[in-house]
Amino acid sequence: AQRVTQPEKLLSVFKGAPVELKCNYSYSGSPELFWYVQYSRQRLQLLLRHISRESIKGFTADLNKGETSFHLKKPFAQEEDSAMYYCALRSTDKLIFGTGTRLQVFP
Amino acid sequence: GAVVSQHPSRVICKSGTSVKIECRSLDFQATTMFWYRQFPKQSLMLMATSNEGSKATYEQGVEKDKFLINHASLTLSTLTVTSAHPEDSSFYICSARAWHTDRGWDGYTFGSGTRLTVV
Numbered sequence: 001a002q003r004v005t006q007p008e009k010l011l012s013v014f015k016g017a018p019v020e021l022k023c024n025y026s027y028s029g030s031p032e033l034f035w036y037v038q039y040s041r042q043r044l045q046l047l048l049r050h051i052s053r054e055s056i057k058g059f060t061a062d063l064n065k066g067e068t069s070f071h072l073k074k075p076f077a078q079e080e081d082s083a084m085y086y087c088a089l090r091s092t093d094k095l096i097f098g099t100g101t102r103l104q105v106f107p
Numbered sequence: 108g109a110v111v112s113q114h115p116s117r118v119i120c121k122s123g124t125s126v127k128i129e130c131r132s133l134d135f136q137a138t139t140m141f142w143y144r145q146f147p148k149q150s151l152m153l154m155a156t157s158n159e160g161s162k163a164t165y166e167q168g169v170e171k172d173k174f175l176i177n178h179a180s181l182t183l184s185t186l187t188v189t190s191a192h193p194e195d196s197s198f199y200i201c202s203a204r205a206w207h208t209d210r211g212w213d214g215y216t217f218g219s220g221t222r223l224t225v226v
Contacts (some may be wrong), residue, residue, distance in 0.1 A: 014180070032185065043218060043220065044200070045217075094153055095141070095215060096153070
């Protein structure tokens with residue numbers, strides 16, 4: 001079955017600390033994975049897609065097919081990173097979302 | 108670019124009435140629209156996929172007669188919750204698949220969501 005798992009509902013860190021938001025997936029085939037972010041009272045926005053291997057706002061994510069993971073990382077968290085983060089998997093034409101992780105960055 | 112406008116942002120309706128939610132693609136043609144439902148503190152659950160000019164494809168467990176989806180044009184898709192009941196109260200989000208020809212890839216852009224409360 002196709003599934004995206006984000007084991008942490010809440011992750012709290014202090015400003016300047018490293019951040020890793022975990023995402024594991026289950027998919028038969030070559031996965032296409034995304035990270036979306038939802039800031040307070042705003043719509044979902046694309047943060048990263050694994051195909052483009054880009055770094056946005058200091059965040060990176062590497063696809064590890066052996067561990068079926070696509071963890072999101074940032075070396076130094078900022079207060080403005082506080083938001084809800086969703087990992088998503090594209091299956092045929094649609095996105096399957098994980099349950100999301102709320103990141104709280106304290107000053 | 109690739110903006111989806113969703114209206115209304117909030118709606119309160121009486122039990123038994125119908126509510127229509129609109130999603131418009133403002134600067135691109137949305138051949139495919141997706142409708143999600145999000146319960147408080149939970150993830151987005153895909154309800155249905157609609158392609159312009161054809162019938163929507165509903166996910167398992169979603170009542171197609173209750174959640175009517177129309178995608179009659181390349182810029183407009185609507186979700187009508189018919190005979191709404193309190194258990195239909197939720198946050199509904201639309202998403203469109205957008206082709207970014209200048210960037211050479213396609214992605215998904217989301218509406219701002221509609222908070223439906225059925226009293």
